[in-house]
Amino acid sequence: MSLTNFIDSGECVVIIKNLVNTFRNTSLYKGVQKQAHRFEQGALDLLPDATFNKPKTVKMISDIGHDISSAENRLILGVTALMTQPFIDAKNKNVDEETRRVSVCRTIAKIIAGTLTGYAIRKGAIKAIRAWSQLPAPGVSRYRTLFTPKGARSTNTEAYKQYQNAMGTVVALVVMMFTNFIIDAPLTKFLTNLMVKNSGGDKK
Amino acid sequence: MSLASFMEKVPSKIANQWSKFKVHMLKNYGENPGKMLVHTGTLGWILSSLAQVGAVVFNDKISSEQKSFLIPQEIADAAVNIISFYLITNSMKSFGAKLVSTGKLRTKRIRNFLEKNELMGRVGKRDFNIGELDNLGSLADHYKAFKNGVDVVTSTVGSIISCNILTPILRNEYASKRQKKALAHRQEYQMKNIQHPKGISIADYQKLSALKYSTKNPGLRV
Numbered sequence: 001m002s003l004t005n006f007i008d009s010g011e012c013v014v015i016i017k018n019l020v021n022t023f024r025n026t027s028l029y030k031g032v033q034k035q036a037h038r039f040e041q042g043a044l045d046l047l048p049d050a051t052f053n054k055p056k057t058v059k060m061i062s063d064i065g066h067d068i069s070s071a072e073n074r075l076i077l078g079v080t081a082l083m084t085q086p087f088i089d090a091k092n093k094n095v096d097e098e099t100r101r102v103s104v105c106r107t108i109a110k111i112i113a114g115t116l117t118g119y120a121i122r123k124g125a126i127k128a129i130r131a132w133s134q135l136p137a138p139g140v141s142r143y144r145t146l147f148t149p150k151g152a153r154s155t156n157t158e159a160y161k162q163y164q165n166a167m168g169t170v171v172a173l174v175v176m177m178f179t180n181f182i183i184d185a186p187l188t189k190f191l192t193n194l195m196v197k198n199s200g201g202d203k204k
Numbered sequence: 205m206s207l208a209s210f211m212e213k214v215p216s217k218i219a220n221q222w223s224k225f226k227v228h229m230l231k232n233y234g235e236n237p238g239k240m241l242v243h244t245g246t247l248g249w250i251l252s253s254l255a256q257v258g259a260v261v262f263n264d265k266i267s268s269e270q271k272s273f274l275i276p277q278e279i280a281d282a283a284v285n286i287i288s289f290y291l292i293t294n295s296m297k298s299f300g301a302k303l304v305s306t307g308k309l310r311t312k313r314i315r316n317f318l319e320k321n322e323l324m325g326r327v328g329k330r331d332f333n334i335g336e337l338d339n340l341g342s343l344a345d346h347y348k349a350f351k352n353g354v355d356v357v358t359s360t361v362g363s364i365i366s367c368n369i370l371t372p373i374l375r376n377e378y379a380s381k382r383q384k385k386a387l388a389h390r391q392e393y394q395m396k397n398i399q400h401p402k403g404i405s406i407a408d409y410q411k412l413s414a415l416k417y418s419t420k421n422p423g424l425r426v
Contacts, residue, residue, distance in 0.1 A: 037330060040299075040302065040330050041329075041330045043299070044302065044303070044306060044308060044328050044329075044330060045328065047303070047308060049307075049308055049309075049310075049327065049328070050308070050309050050310070051310050051311065051312060051315050052309075052310070052311050052312070053312050058311045058312075058313075058350060060353075061350060061353035061354060061357065062346075062349035062350055062352070062353045063353070064353045064356050064357055065237055065238075065349060065350075065351075065352030065353035065354075065355065065356045066349065066352070066353075068237075068356050068360070069237075070240070070241060070244055070245075073241055073245075073356075073360055073363070076360055076364070077360075077363060077364060077367060077368065080364045080368050081367065081368045083368075084368045084369055084372070085368055085372045088369070088372045088373055088376065089372065089376065092376045092380070094376065094377070094380030094381075095380055095383070107372075147226065148226070149223075149226035149227045149229070149230045150223050150226070150227055151227070152230070158234075158349075159230070159234030159235055160230070160234065162233055162234050162235070162236075162237045162240065163229055163230040163233060163234045165233075165237065165240065166229050166232075166233035166234075166240040166244065167226070167229055169240070169244040170229075170244065170247070173244065173247055173248050173251055174251075176248075176251070176252075177251050177254075177255060180252060180255050181255070181259075
């Protein structure tokens with residue numbers, strides 16, 4: 001049997017499934033699983049019950065799940081990174097003062113460049129996927145249904161919106177494999193040099 | 205199968221795989237935005253790590269000896285980043301989801317439902333899952349929206365802890381140790397290959413000095 005026939009026949013999937021099942025039946029796996037369950041139950045018992053009574057709070061939490069895509073997530077990560085990472089680098093006593101100063105400048109530059117491009121590309125890709133995942137209908141061109149999954153009935157459901165977010169994020173990640181070199185790296189270098197110069201220059 | 209017939213089937217195979225991929229994405233991430241954030245975040249780390257390793261592999265300015273040291277180092281760096289991100293973020297997300305599904309973290313509507321159905325005694329038990337109850341009815345959408353919100357919040361908090369606090373601390377520790385080791389290695393190399401300024405090795409220099417100042421040399425005055 002050739003490799004392509006082997007893959008097509010689905011036999012490899014059956015073999016992998018059997019291997020996974022065999023591993024799951026081992027006493028080692030069961031022992032680890034039992035301990036993990038015990039640990040999880042212990043953690044659940046430690047925490048007190050909590051009820052959100054205010055409708056405003058409940059709505060806010062539900063809206064976060066609805067509105068926050070990977071683009072907003074990247075922005076949140078970038079802003080919090082600016083609030084933590086430079087201080088961690090500034091407190092690193094393992095390196096000399098000059099190295100520390102350049103390292104702080106480079107960290108800030110990296111965060112700014114990474115966040116700006118990461119947010120913009122994710123947002124753009126998600127927007128593009130929304131435009132290219134319409135339902136097939138008369139007057140809708142073929143490329144506008146390029147990302148539409150088979151069997152999709154409506155584009156207005158929450159699940160479909162999350163699908164568009166996920167697909168947009170995957171496309172953005174592929175795009176970022178190139179922009180990492182084309183935009184991120186030179187922008188980080190430019191911003192680092194600018195900050196090093198403004199903070200007193202490189203004394204080395 | 206001949207190459208020609210295989211090549212003929214390639215477009216339909218690609219189209220088939222593409223269609224399967226889209227359905228897989230809809231099924232897996234349509235209902236679970238928190239899972240999507242964890243998985244795409246991990247994929248992002250993998251791709252950026254590949255770029256880092258690639259930057260070393262395809263850099264002509266780095267010698268093959270340096271590459272043999274730098275490539276495993278970059279791979280080790282990547283493994284630490286990817287594993288710590290996935291473990292921390294996914295654990296936070298899973299625990300957040302467990303808090304909601306077992307009823308530990310709930311809304312007023314969910315609590316009323318649990319009290320009405322006399323399920324408060326099962327709250328906090330790890331095998332209890334509100335989402336699997338048959339009589340959820342109109343509460344299902346409310347529960348799902350709340351659970352998705354908690355999922356996104358916990359996975360975001362997890363990624364903040366992992367990317368912005370733990371990884372920079374670990375990276376700094378690791379980098380400074382690596383820097384010290386590299387400096388020691390360079391110093392050792394320089395000591396081994398130390399040479400006389402005119403290009404004569406220490407051994408030759410000592411030999412020449414011994415000849416010059418030996419007792420047989422009439423120039424030596426005691």
